Amino acid sequence: MGIPQPAFYIFKCQQSAPPGMPKPSCVSQTNPESQQLMQHLSQSLMMKGIIATVSPIQTSCLNRCQQGPVILVEPGHTMYVELTKEKIDRIIDEHIIGGNVVSEYVINDMDWGEPIPPDSMIR
Numbered sequence: 573m574g575i576p577q578p579a580f581y582i583f584k585c586q587q588s589a590p591p592g593m594p595k596p597s598c599v600s601q602t603n604p605e606s607q608q609l610m611q612h613l614s615q616s617l618m619m620k621g622i623i624a625t626v627s628p629i630q631t632s633c634l635n636r637c638q639q640g641p642v643i644l645v646e647p648g649h650t651m652y653v654e655l656t657k658e659k660i661d662r663i664i665d666e667h668i669i670g671g672n673v674v675s676e677y678v679i680n681d682m683d684w685g686e687p688i689p690p691d692s693m694i695r
């Protein structure tokens with residue numbers, strides 16, 4: 573038997589736009605809580621004893637900057653937006669542990685359409 577896979581990967585956008593940049597970013601100098609969310613996510617997973625089977629990953633921009641801070645949960649392609657520490661705790665309890673997507677925090681359909689199959693993009 574091999575080394576077990578993680579049950580989930582949680583990709584946390586850690587992009588921080590430089591001062592003066594017109595575009596918003598998931599980690600903001602003007603939103604102190606946004607700077608603490610990655611650490612909060614990792615600590616919460618550790619405190620619940622599930623860090624071995626849920627892998628938090630820091631990423632750069634996930635292209636949904638207007639709705640930040642965002643995370644992407646895999647498997648499932650579930651994009652959660654406008655995150656706070658409280659929302660992350662609920663996502664861990666209800667989605668990761670409980671198996672139920674927290675639909676009220678999920679990005680809207682207009683901003684998260686169906687994926688484009690790679691074979692349909694080949695020219």
Ligand code: FES
Pocket residue numbers: 585586587588596597598599632633634635636637638640642
């Ligand atoms: S800065 Fe986070 S999605 Fe773009």
